[in-house]
Amino acid sequence: MRTYILAIDQGTTGTTALIVDRDGIIRGRGYAKITQYYPKPGWVEHDPSEIWEQTLHAVSQAKHAAGVEDAAIAAIGITNQRETTILIDRVTGEPIGRAIVWQCRRTADRCDQLKAQGMAEIIQAKTGLVIDAYFSATKIQWFLENLSGIRERAERGEILFCNMDAWLLWKLTNGRVHATDFSNASRTMLFNINTLDWDDELLRLFNIPRSMLPDVYPSINIFGYTEDGIPIAGVAGDQQAALFGQACYQPGMTKVTYGTGAFVLMNIGKKPVVARHGLLTTLACSLDGKAEYALEGSVFIAGAAIQWLQDLGLIREVGESEQLAMEIKDTGGVYLVPAFVGLGAPHWDMYARGTLLGLTRGSGRAQVVRAAVESIAYQVTDVLEAMVANSCLRLAEIRVDGGAATNNFLAQFQADIAGVEVSRPKMLETTALGAAYLAGLGIGFWKSGQEIEALREVGQRFMPRMEATERQALRRGWERALERAKGWLIVEE
Numbered sequence: 001m002r003t004y005i006l007a008i009d010q011g012t013t014g015t016t017a018l019i020v021d022r023d024g025i026i027r028g029r030g031y032a033k034i035t036q037y038y039p040k041p042g043w044v045e046h047d048p049s050e051i052w053e054q055t056l057h058a059v060s061q062a063k064h065a066a067g068v069e070d071a072a073i074a075a076i077g078i079t080n081q082r083e084t085t086i087l088i089d090r091v092t093g094e095p096i097g098r099a100i101v102w103q104c105r106r107t108a109d110r111c112d113q114l115k116a117q118g119m120a121e122i123i124q125a126k127t128g129l130v131i132d133a134y135f136s137a138t139k140i141q142w143f144l145e146n147l148s149g150i151r152e153r154a155e156r157g158e159i160l161f162c163n164m165d166a167w168l169l170w171k172l173t174n175g176r177v178h179a180t181d182f183s184n185a186s187r188t189m190l191f192n193i194n195t196l197d198w199d200d201e202l203l204r205l206f207n208i209p210r211s212m213l214p215d216v217y218p219s220i221n222i223f224g225y226t227e228d229g230i231p232i233a234g235v236a237g238d239q240q241a242a243l244f245g246q247a248c249y250q251p252g253m254t255k256v257t258y259g260t261g262a263f264v265l266m267n268i269g270k271k272p273v274v275a276r277h278g279l280l281t282t283l284a285c286s287l288d289g290k291a292e293y294a295l296e297g298s299v300f301i302a303g304a305a306i307q308w309l310q311d312l313g314l315i316r317e318v319g320e321s322e323q324l325a326m327e328i329k330d331t332g333g334v335y336l337v338p339a340f341v342g343l344g345a346p347h348w349d350m351y352a353r354g355t356l357l358g359l360t361r362g363s364g365r366a367q368v369v370r371a372a373v374e375s376i377a378y379q380v381t382d383v384l385e386a387m388v389a390n391s392c393l394r395l396a397e398i399r400v401d402g403g404a405a406t407n408n409f410l411a412q413f414q415a416d417i418a419g420v421e422v423s424r425p426k427m428l429e430t431t432a433l434g435a436a437y438l439a440g441l442g443i444g445f446w447k448s449g450q451e452i453e454a455l456r457e458v459g460q461r462f463m464p465r466m467e468a469t470e471r472q473a474l475r476r477g478w479e480r481a482l483e484r485a486k487g488w489l490i491v492e493e
Contacts, residue, residue: 002074004066005445006230007436009429010055010080010164011238012101012260017058018429019066019073020436022445024455026427028066030058037098042105042341048086048095051164052171070228076172077234077439079241079431080164082187085139087150087212088160088167093175095167096159097147100139103260103300103341107138108350114138119205126192126199128272128281130348134298136163137189141206157211163188165235166214169223172232177224179215182291183240186283191216193272193283196291219244219285220442234438236285238431239263242401243294244285245434246425247453252393256380256414257431258404261344262302264383265294268391277386278346285438287449295391297345297383301338301354302376303404308338309372314365318403325370325409333358335481336371343486346386351489357481376404377414378478384418397421401430408462416466417474426459 004027009016013036019028032054037045063069083102088095100106111131114123120131129135140161144151153159162170166180185191185198190208192199198213217223219236226232236244239257243265246255251269256262267284272293275281279295286292301308309315315324339352356368388395398420404410405428415422427433437455440446 002072004068004072005075005077005436005440006059006062006073007077007079007432007439008055008059008168009238009432009435010051010078010168012081012103015051015055015058016429016432017055017062018432018436019062019068020433024433026429028062028064028068030061030065032058032061040106044101044104045098046084046101048099048167052168055168070230073230074445075231075233075439075443076226077435077437078165078168078232079236079238079435080168080184082163082184082237082239083134083136084164085136085143086162086164086167087143088162088170090158090160093170096150100142102134104139105133105341105350107133107142110138110141111350123189123202124275126194126202127189128186128193128275129189130278130280132348133350134344135187135189137202137206137208140208140212144208154209154212157209159212160214161212162214165237169232169235172226173224174227179217179223181217181219181221181235182283183219183237183285184235185216187237193281193291193293218289220287220289220438222442231443232439233442234435234440236435236438239265239296240282240285240294241434241438242431243267243434245430245437246399246401247449247456248399249287249449249453252391252395253399254384254387254395255399255401258302258376258400258402258410260302260304262299262376262380264297264380264387266387266391266393268293268295268393273391276390278348279383279386279390280345285434287441295387297386299379299383300341300344302379303402304340305336305338305372305375306404308340309369314369321369321373322407322409324366325373328366328370331358331367331371331374332360332363333477334363334367334371335477336368336375337481337485338372338375339485345383347382347482347486349486352486353488355481355485355488357484373407373410374413376410377417378475380414381418381475384420395420397423399423399425401425401428411460411462415462415464417471419464419471421464422462423458424460424462426457
């Protein structure tokens with residue numbers, strides 16, 4: 001009997017695979033790391049072939065851990081790192097070079113040109129996005145303009161663009177399906193979130209042939225079948241999948257995922273709100289196949305700040321950051337602004353760079369480590385405040401997930417500095433679970449959103465306990481630190 005859902009969560013640093021049963025219980029788990037390439041300062045790349053191989057490895061691990069074969073899998077759900085851009089050869093089915101990762105800043109100059117041309121308002125009205133090197137459009141254009149012969153081949157229909165879900169769909173279906181979903185398409189800066197189609201005006205602006213682009217469907221949909229006949233029935237970008245996995249189905253419900261970056265999404269319902277305050281309007285996963293929208297704020301460096309501490313040798317393992325942060329009562333005025341690849345929402349400064357401020361002779365390892373952990377919560381709070389101002393919706397709680405959400409110090413400091421209850425579920429892998437739920441709903445494995453909502457169990461709640469005066473003083477210090485980090489590369493020039 002086909003009694004399980006396979007969820008594939010292809011992330012920035014690795015791929016997770018889960019085998020999920022009808023009760024939403026994870027029966028098997030697999031994980032495989034992927035290599036990060038940094039060919040130039042600010043450039044980040046992945047090897048698509050390695051990602052596919054590691055995905056297969058993670059899936060094999062999960063099936064082995066659960067003791068199941070393909071015959072027991074009812075459907076596959078995919079969730080993925082968004083904006084990362086792959087070109088493939090339609091004839092051979094193979095990738096052309098490495099993928100340009102969402103973090104990569106190589107197209108910042110092109111984004112500046114677009115802003116100077118006065119395109120910001122048009123692009124935001126159509127796509128819900130600000131102009132930034134984060135998104136896929138300028139990455140595709142870079143490929144077309146910098147790889148010899150690729151533009152000519154693209155014009156002939158021989159080159160295809162894939163975001164990461166489309167790449168996995170292509171491989172899982174042995175090249176039979178070139179498709180993506182609304183949520184991933186809405187991250188390209190080419191997809192009109194009002195008409196739900198690729199926008200011809202934007203394609204002309206970026207000089208990208210429409211033939212390169214995948215077909216687009218709702219997140220709950222039968223996208224295709226594997227060679228073994230297993231349907232791929234749910235697809236969503238990682239942050240929209242996490243929103244869905246956290247059962248944030250009503251306007252105002254908000255989740256924060258602490259991954260490599262930190263990603264804040266607020267459900268705003270069936271009508272798009274014009275994003276202000278440096279936020280984005282994006283397509284979310286809907287239960288009924290119709291368009292549903294969310295406000296999003298993306299923090300580029302969150303968990304990656306903890307990895308940076310490891311790289312420097314300040315901590316040996318991630319869990320040590322919590323221990324050291326709790327050993328001292330405060331940072332002693334030390335602030336870290338981890339703008340290693342610029343600042344995302346609500347600041348959107350491509351030229352900001354990381355700064356460590358407020359150091360004295362008494363500052364030590366613990367102060368720096370605590371400042372790094374606190375920086376995650378400060379950045380998220382900036383986004384949350386912008387969302388409340390933009391949506392006019394009340395923020396009752398923050399539903400958190402992702403690897404760094406296990407850090408109790410971070411969870412409590414987040415509640416304190418934002419002044420809002422933090423709710424952490426028992427199962428933190430809500431991104432992969434969201435993909436599983438989408439696929440399960442796509443084949444009738446689960447029947448309704450209410451069924452999914454009943455599967456979410458709260459593990460722990462963190463209530464704000466910091467005095468308002470202390471909160472305000474800490475936020476003022478953070479704002480001063482931010483100002484010193486902004487525009488750093490421009491100052492250098």
